[in-house]
Amino acid sequence: MERTHSEEQLGITRELVNRQPWLIAGIVLLSVVSTLGTLALPLTAARLISAMQRGGSTLVPVLLMVGAGLAAAAAHALSTYLLSRVGEQMVGRVRSRFMAHSLRLPLSVVRREGQGTLAARLGTDGLQMKAVVDVGVLQLPMAIITVTGTAVIMALLDWVLLLYLVASFALSVGGVVVIIKVMRKRFMALQMSVAKMTQVFMNALEALPTIKAYRAEQRTSRELAALAEDTADLGVTTTRLASLLFPVINLGQQIALVTVIVAGGVRLNSGLLTLPDLAAFLLYMLQLTAPLLLVAMGVGSLQAGLASRDRFRAIFATPTEESAEAAAPAPRTAPSEETPAAAVRFEGVTFSYDSQPALRAVDFTIPRRGMTALVGMSGAGKTTVLSLIERFISADSGTVRVLGEDVTRWRVADLRAHMAYVDQKFTLLSDTIRANLTLGTSSPPPDDRLMAALAEVGMEEAVRALPGGLDARLDEGTDISGGQRQRLALARAILAEGELVLLDEPSSQLDSVNEMLLRDSIRRMADDRALLVVAHRLSTVQDADHIIVLDRGQVVADGTHHELMARSPEYSLLVRGQLLSSV
Numbered sequence: 201m202e203r204t205h206s207e208e209q210l211g212i213t214r215e216l217v218n219r220q221p222w223l224i225a226g227i228v229l230l231s232v233v234s235t236l237g238t239l240a241l242p243l244t245a246a247r248l249i250s251a252m253q254r255g256g257s258t259l260v261p262v263l264l265m266v267g268a269g270l271a272a273a274a275a276h277a278l279s280t281y282l283l284s285r286v287g288e289q290m291v292g293r294v295r296s297r298f299m300a301h302s303l304r305l306p307l308s309v310v311r312r313e314g315q316g317t318l319a320a321r322l323g324t325d326g327l328q329m330k331a332v333v334d335v336g337v338l339q340l341p342m343a344i345i346t347v348t349g350t351a352v353i354m355a356l357l358d359w360v361l362l363l364y365l366v367a368s369f370a371l372s373v374g375g376v377v378v379i380i381k382v383m384r385k386r387f388m389a390l391q392m393s394v395a396k397m398t399q400v401f402m403n404a405l406e407a408l409p410t411i412k413a414y415r416a417e418q419r420t421s422r423e424l425a426a427l428a429e430d431t432a433d434l435g436v437t438t439t440r441l442a443s444l445l446f447p448v449i450n451l452g453q454q455i456a457l458v459t460v461i462v463a464g465g466v467r468l469n470s471g472l473l474t475l476p477d478l479a480a481f482l483l484y485m486l487q488l489t490a491p492l493l494l495v496a497m498g499v500g501s502l503q504a505g506l507a508s509r510d511r512f513r514a515i516f517a518t519p520t521e522e523s524a525e526a527a528a529p530a531p532r533t534a535p536s537e538e539t540p541a542a543a544v545r546f547e548g549v550t551f552s553y554d555s556q557p558a559l560r561a562v563d564f565t566i567p568r569r570g571m572t573a574l575v576g577m578s579g580a581g582k583t584t585v586l587s588l589i590e591r592f593i594s595a596d597s598g599t600v601r602v603l604g605e606d607v608t609r610w611r612v613a614d615l616r617a618h619m620a621y622v623d624q625k626f627t628l629l630s631d632t633i634r635a636n637l638t639l640g641t642s643s644p645p646p647d648d649r650l651m652a653a654l655a656e657v658g659m660e661e662a663v664r665a666l667p668g669g670l671d672a673r674l675d676e677g678t679d680i681s682g683g684q685r686q687r688l689a690l691a692r693a694i695l696a697e698g699e700l701v702l703l704d705e706p707s708s709q710l711d712s713v714n715e716m717l718l719r720d721s722i723r724r725m726a727d728d729r730a731l732l733v734v735a736h737r738l739s740t741v742q743d744a745d746h747i748i749v750l751d752r753g754q755v756v757a758d759g760t761h762h763e764l765m766a767r768s769p770e771y772s773l774l775v776r777g778q779l780l781s782s783v
């Protein structure tokens with residue numbers, strides 16, 4: 201099987217070199233020019249001083265000095281810009297791959313990772329990975345070359361003076377290394393804290409209507425403020441360390457400067473060193489600080505960036521629903537039998553969330569036509585049954601069959617193409633009405649079919665009245681009522697090509713006029729396909745051809761409404777105890 205892009209390992213160098221080899225070669229060349237120019241500059245200055253001492257012409261040394269300086273600056277600017285552009289583009293590709301991969305992950309993995317954490321990773325880890333390109337690809341190697349080249353030239357100028365320099369600078373370098381290491385740890389903690397805050401904020405935004413209705417803005421804000429404060433505290437400790445960095449380097453540099461000037465003066469007096477060489481040595485020394493700092497900081501950013509890359513890799517390495525099934529033998533794309541006997545069959549199905557059992561040895565059959573209602577107290581396991589049929593989750597033991605075939609033998613995409621799913625919230629996407637209606641269809645149906653489906657649920661007029669009609673977008677600008685959303689979601693299920701419709705009825709009571717309108721279209725849906733409804737309303741179960749009663753994860757009875765009223769105490773309790781709403 202062809203490997204999908206997201207299944208490939210994420211290699212930064214390969215990403216860069218394979219895609220634009222010539223551009224990368226050009227950037228490397230520019231960096232080499234910039235490094236050589238930087239290294240040559242003090243030598244040209246020494247030549248100028250010599251020429252002035254001799255009283256000779258200074259034109260050539262001046263031109264060489266200006267040329268080296270300008271070339272180094274121009275090459276540096278251009279290579280930095282080009283590399284940054286390449287880095288941004290690479291991060292863009294990684295981010296889009298990350299988002300696409302995340303959407304294909306099993307729901308359980310997304311829940312475990314946390315939506316906020318995934319979203320934060322997209323932002324911060326993306327930025328940090330860019331630093332790998334900025335720092336790791338050129339800056340760090342070039343800085344190392346500059347430091348090494350400078351040290352070699354300084355040793356050639358006067359190796360004894362270099363020893364003085366190293367000895368006087370060592371303490372400060374040691375200090376910088378320690379500070380950077382501690383900063384790294386704090387920075388990781390800061391990122392975790394940002395991810396947590398994002399998660400809680402996202403949850404709060406999702407619950408905003410409830411928060412407003414219960415005037416809980418202040419309470420929620422307090423909780424968020426505490427998280428923001430924790431994050432800020434971590435930020436402050438990181439900054440405190442960062443603020444130590446420059447003074448430590450400055451101090452080291454000043455100590456080194458005094459040492460070199462004193463020792464250099466002594467050596468100059470004793471004729472062991474010439475004035476131009478001392479001047480060049482001092483210039484090299486001043487020039488050393490920037491690349492040294494870059495090496496010290498760069499190693500840190502590189503580590504952080506590589507850690508971010510590893511977090512992306514971990515997600516890319518998490519099998520998507522499709523890649524997990526690639527390992528299974530010959531997945532099904534269509535039912536094995538011409539006309540499978542049952543739409544759904546559960547055979548001894550057991551399922552636990554973590555170690556909490558939700559379904560225990562569940563057996564039932566849903567016929568190919570007609571409406572089956574699944575009823576039970578809250579927490580009985582009804583939604584879990586739908587999730588198992590959709591294969592959002594997999595049974596711990598037993599077999600779930602859809603259209604005669606074990607769900608684990610189906611290709612997930614094909615399995616889901618055979619059914620329509622209407623969740624409790626009647627979720628619609630932020631897109632056009634048309635896009636929402638045609639989600640479950642393989643080719644876009646003509647407008648008259650869309651309008652017919654809308655008419656079926658009493659939404660034709662309302663959609664015609666919207667600016668743009670079928671092409672009106674459902675987003676921040678245009679929204680529709682809860683009942684209208686419900687009807688659109690049902691119209692989508694009507695249009696879907698599947699033989700099976702799963703409907704998770706909301707337990708909240710919606711207005712009865714709407715309910716009456718929808719009752720007929722739901723019933724009609726069951727004429728030519730199997731409809732499984734998690735029912736919370738008495739009217740729904742009365743309409744059903746067949747009712748399955750779940751109690752604490754087990755099927756305790758099944759039959760028609762009248763049969764169950766006569767012989768199932770659990771069902772009678774649901775009806776008489778008004779646990780099934782009478783609307």
Ligand SMILES: Nc1ncnc2c1ncn2[C@@H]1O[C@H](COP(=O)(O)OP(=O)(O)OP(=O)(O)O)[C@@H](O)[C@H]1O
Pocket residue numbers: 553554556557558576577578579580581582583584585707
């Ligand atoms: N994601 C989850 N993680 C852990 N436990 C869960 C999860 N979803 C459901 N459960 C537990 O599994 C059991 C069955 O839940 P399920 O949602 O299937 O019940 P339900 O019959 O649909 O309830 P309701 O009518 O309230 O929607 C419950 O005890 C519930 O607490």
